[in-house]
Amino acid sequence: MNHWERHEQMLRVAALKGTISLRRAMEITGASAATIRRDFAEMASAGAVERIRGGVRGVRREGNLPFAMRQAQHSDAKNAIAREAADLLRHGDVVFVDGGTTTFHLCLHLPAVPLRIITNSLRIAAYLADANTADNAWEVYLTGGLIHAEFGLLAGPGTLHSLDFYHADWAFLSVGGIGVAGLYNTSETVVETERKMIAQSDRAVVLADHSKLGQRAMCRIGGLGRIDRLITDDAPQGRDQVRVLQKEGLKVVAV
Amino acid sequence: MNHWERHEQMLRVAALKGTISLRRAMEITGASAATIRRDFAEMASAGAVERIRGGVRGVRREGNLPFAMRQAQHSDAKNAIAREAADLLRHGDVVFVDGGTTTFHLCLHLPAVPLRIITNSLRIAAYLADANTADNAWEVYLTGGLIHAEFGLLAGPGTLHSLDFYHADWAFLSVGGIGVAGLYNTSETVVETERKMIAQSDRAVVLADHSKLGQRAMCRIGGLGRIDRLITDDAPQGRDQVRVLQKEGLKVVAV
DNA sequence: ATTTTTATGATTGATTTTGATTGAAAAGGA
DNA sequence: TCCTTTTCAATCAAAATCAATCATAAAAAT
Numbered sequence: 001m002n003h004w005e006r007h008e009q010m011l012r013v014a015a016l017k018g019t020i021s022l023r024r025a026m027e028i029t030g031a032s033a034a035t036i037r038r039d040f041a042e043m044a045s046a047g048a049v050e051r052i053r054g055g056v057r058g059v060r061r062e063g064n065l066p067f068a069m070r071q072a073q074h075s076d077a078k079n080a081i082a083r084e085a086a087d088l089l090r091h092g093d094v095v096f097v098d099g100g101t102t103t104f105h106l107c108l109h110l111p112a113v114p115l116r117i118i119t120n121s122l123r124i125a126a127y128l129a130d131a132n133t134a135d136n137a138w139e140v141y142l143t144g145g146l147i148h149a150e151f152g153l154l155a156g157p158g159t160l161h162s163l164d165f166y167h168a169d170w171a172f173l174s175v176g177g178i179g180v181a182g183l184y185n186t187s188e189t190v191v192e193t194e195r196k197m198i199a200q201s202d203r204a205v206v207l208a209d210h211s212k213l214g215q216r217a218m219c220r221i222g223g224l225g226r227i228d229r230l231i232t233d234d235a236p237q238g239r240d241q242v243r244v245l246q247k248e249g250l251k252v253v254a255v
Numbered sequence: 256m257n258h259w260e261r262h263e264q265m266l267r268v269a270a271l272k273g274t275i276s277l278r279r280a281m282e283i284t285g286a287s288a289a290t291i292r293r294d295f296a297e298m299a300s301a302g303a304v305e306r307i308r309g310g311v312r313g314v315r316r317e318g319n320l321p322f323a324m325r326q327a328q329h330s331d332a333k334n335a336i337a338r339e340a341a342d343l344l345r346h347g348d349v350v351f352v353d354g355g356t357t358t359f360h361l362c363l364h365l366p367a368v369p370l371r372i373i374t375n376s377l378r379i380a381a382y383l384a385d386a387n388t389a390d391n392a393w394e395v396y397l398t399g400g401l402i403h404a405e406f407g408l409l410a411g412p413g414t415l416h417s418l419d420f421y422h423a424d425w426a427f428l429s430v431g432g433i434g435v436a437g438l439y440n441t442s443e444t445v446v447e448t449e450r451k452m453i454a455q456s457d458r459a460v461v462l463a464d465h466s467k468l469g470q471r472a473m474c475r476i477g478g479l480g481r482i483d484r485l486i487t488d489d490a491p492q493g494r495d496q497v498r499v500l501q502k503e504g505l506k507v508v509a510v
Numbered sequence: 511a512t513t514t515t516t517a518t519g520a521t522t523g524a525t526t527t528t529g530a531t532t533g534a535a536a537a538g539g540a
Numbered sequence: 541t542c543c544t545t546t547t548c549a550a551t552c553a554a555a556a557t558c559a560a561t562c563a564t565a566a567a568a569a570t
Contacts, residue, residue, distance in 0.1 A: 002517090015359070018263075019259055019260075021257055021260070022557080031518080031519090031556090032518070032519045032520080033518075033519090033520095034518070034519055034521095034560095035517080035518055035519070037557095037558075037559080038517090038518085039558080041559095052259065053257075053258065053526075053527080053557070054257040054258060054259070054556090054557070055257070055259075057259070068348060122380075122381075125377075125402060126377075126381075128402075129377075129402045129404040130404065136418045139401060140401070140402045140404075141399065141400060141401050141402065141413055142377075142397065142400065142409060143417075144396065144397055144398045144399035144400075144414075144417035144420070145396060145397065145399075146394060146396050146399060147384045147396065149381075149384040149385070149395075149397045152295055154397060157420075158396055158417065158420055158421070159399075161416075161417070161419075161420045162398075162399035162413065162416070162417045162420075162503055164416075165412070165413055165416045165417075166413070169278075181539080235454070250513095257527095257556095258527080271539085277547080286528080287528070287529045287530075288529085288530095288547095288548095289528070289529055289530075289531095289549095290527080290528055290529070292547095292548075292549080293527085293528085308536075308537080308546090308548085309546085309547070444556065
């Protein structure tokens, strides 16, 4: 693990927990105490954290949390995408919603018709269960599995087993990258979840803003064959990739 | 556990229960009395708590508590029961925790040893995932299923299917009633979940304060045969029932 | 291929924090 | 009231943490 990977990891924990201790940083990065101390000093002088004895404290700043931050980025595009996706839904549909920022936006735009929503995202579940008070239009289901608190979602074998129990009309996925080679995401366990959602649904819809087009990530979810459509935003930087994907036979909606 | 982690833990308990004793703080943090006293002095001079003999009193400030914790405040009986239950747990144990207020208290007293906790309670999951600060001692698993937002828990066929995937050393249950006729609870779906937890664990432990003794509710969970022990509080009103249950062969711990 | 630069890990001594011990003060019971 | 028990604050030795330094390994430049 190198310099910036360590910083990223440590800042992630610091943002989540408020602080990170030297010992904990050594555990998660595998680096020596001396190195961690230098990292702490760097991050502190960059103003990202505040040095305290035994570790560092995350600087409390608005939009500092990773999730909130990413949610703010491209949020106009994400909202447009989410609205377009929500338009697909009809009375009584059963929907898988993958954990992610774009899919979270989808939940903000869900139509007020009876829906069954199955998600592995704790944030989405919490939001929907809360937003759902009045007319009980939505039934919200959570998959089981191990809680990954830093990402706010469930993943792993328990999650896959849980998904086996369900079949949906739609699967809405947010991915790390999409191109002619297929769909990609960053985490092994998350990729497995998404694969299962695709397999267990009639139609899979990928939600991805233009920054994801043509990108790859560590893990491949699968090819484009089982994907019903891609919903993305209509940005100049993405148009080439959109054409390529359309030529490949994928239905692309650019909003 | 270092300086700020101790403070965080202690303030959490102080906010929840109103006070925290020196002894209890020593148990939670593993630090010596001298250190805890210094911590108390610091927190007091920072205005976070008020010093009282034998411990500190939390400064009452509304709205600084998560919803899940507010409901669980101030119940000596439940806390004593929870502490007794927590004492059963050993390094590496796998534990089912049923959703309920008494079982929520159990989670406040979990020992700082590696545990795997499987719960159908969203509140417990949220609390544990958040409280799991320093050493990642606990892996928290959630069952799947339909969200019952008003109770903050998951239930139904999806939950049962999810539970099929797991087997635990312990199941901790909070029930609506317990008597010679067996265990009772109010909701059909919850009862099914509890039945499954009993079936899928080596030992089932019932947590119930004296008000539940001899009571019944709409749904019967099952007989006492599969129950390893009952932990209850030692109130005069409950002693008759305790004797009856003991005569029936049930191990009863009254604290 | 060799040198230079950079990043890392180990070592050192100074500093801070912690844990045990002590005697004094406070609380509780006979 | 007196005595016992518990709690408290102060003190000191031990342990943990820190910043600085040095040596080594990897990466980059020559």
